[in-house]
Amino acid sequence: MAPRCFVIGHPIAHSRSPLIHGEWLREHRLPGSYERIDVAPSDLPALIARLRHGEFAGGNVTFPHKEAVMALVDEITAAGRAVGAVNTLWHENGRIIADNSDVGGFLAHLDAMVPGWHGRVGTALVLGAGGAARGICYGLKARGVPRIIVVNRSPERASELASALGHPLEARDWAQRERLVGEADLIVNTTALGMQAKPPLEIDLAALRPGTIVDDIVYVPLKTALLAEAERRGGLPVDGLGMLLHQAVPGFARWYGVTPQVTSALRALIEADILKA
Numbered sequence: 001m002a003p004r005c006f007v008i009g010h011p012i013a014h015s016r017s018p019l020i021h022g023e024w025l026r027e028h029r030l031p032g033s034y035e036r037i038d039v040a041p042s043d044l045p046a047l048i049a050r051l052r053h054g055e056f057a058g059g060n061v062t063f064p065h066k067e068a069v070m071a072l073v074d075e076i077t078a079a080g081r082a083v084g085a086v087n088t089l090w091h092e093n094g095r096i097i098a099d100n101s102d103v104g105g106f107l108a109h110l111d112a113m114v115p116g117w118h119g120r121v122g123t124a125l126v127l128g129a130g131g132a133a134r135g136i137c138y139g140l141k142a143r144g145v146p147r148i149i150v151v152n153r154s155p156e157r158a159s160e161l162a163s164a165l166g167h168p169l170e171a172r173d174w175a176q177r178e179r180l181v182g183e184a185d186l187i188v189n190t191t192a193l194g195m196q197a198k199p200p201l202e203i204d205l206a207a208l209r210p211g212t213i214v215d216d217i218v219y220v221p222l223k224t225a226l227l228a229e230a231e232r233r234g235g236l237p238v239d240g241l242g243m244l245l246h247q248a249v250p251g252f253a254r255w256y257g258v259t260p261q262v263t264s265a266l267r268a269l270i271e272a273d274i275l276k277a
Helices: 017-027 041-052 068-072 078-083 102-113 131-142 155-165 174-181 225-232 241-247 249-256 264-276
Strands: 004-009 033-038 058-061 088-092 095-099 123-127 147-152 169-173 186-189 213-216 236-238
Touching: 004 017, 004 249, 017 033, 017 249, 017 264, 041 068, 041 095, 058 249, 068 095, 078 095, 078 102, 078 131, 088 249, 102 131, 102 213, 102 236, 102 241, 102 249, 123 131, 123 174, 131 147, 131 155, 147 155, 147 174, 155 169, 169 174, 213 225, 225 236, 241 249, 241 264
Parallel strands: 004 033, 004 058, 123 147, 123 186, 147 169, 186 213, 213 236
Antiparallel strands: 058 088, 088 095
8 A cells, every 4th residue: 555644733734744745756756645634732642543553654743743742652762852852753563653853854954055064063052942942952962062052032941951951052041142153153043033924033143253154944034034144244054944855854764665865956846835935
């Protein structure tokens, strides 16, 4: 039977995952499907039961289910446990496994855009302390970044994140963010600030050193105000769309048995969809 897969969330109409996976299915001429399913929180156990009984080969999980679904699966990968959220599910030896591929997606995109970046990053400045920040900090720590500074509008959350992941994370006050820009070799915005229809990210990049990598996981708009200003000041901008594309690779490989590539053609397809929205 052709693999049937999903992305679940509430709401879910905005998800571009079906476009990504659908393009890979066509490219590799594979049988199978990938669909959006709007699942209210109260209906999540029933959907996972359908997965367990074989109706689906696996799927992706997005807001607001990334944490709640962890109680409904049989095994969680090290990345999923460390981050405290998962986004990819699959069957393995009669069990449902859950992983967080956002970590790998972030790192793979950074590797593609700035090869050898981790050899030049002594200090990373991470803006935000939510689920995305936790995953990104976990990934940066795994790659051996010597110093990871977390700043957040709620200082308690920054301190919690630094305590949870330990050295080399340190929490600093949000008010210090602009001074810390000058110390950073890599700056990552993990918040929704600067996203279309959201408040702007207020940060002065006057202290930015040329060559500093500035990564914004927001991808609507494709070039955020943060990236435009970083580029103007000689920084190396890295947009959020690549993370979205690269995080999709592990799930597709699990479900359909082929490891797809993130190509310029795929990126152009998703860019066009974003621009017409």
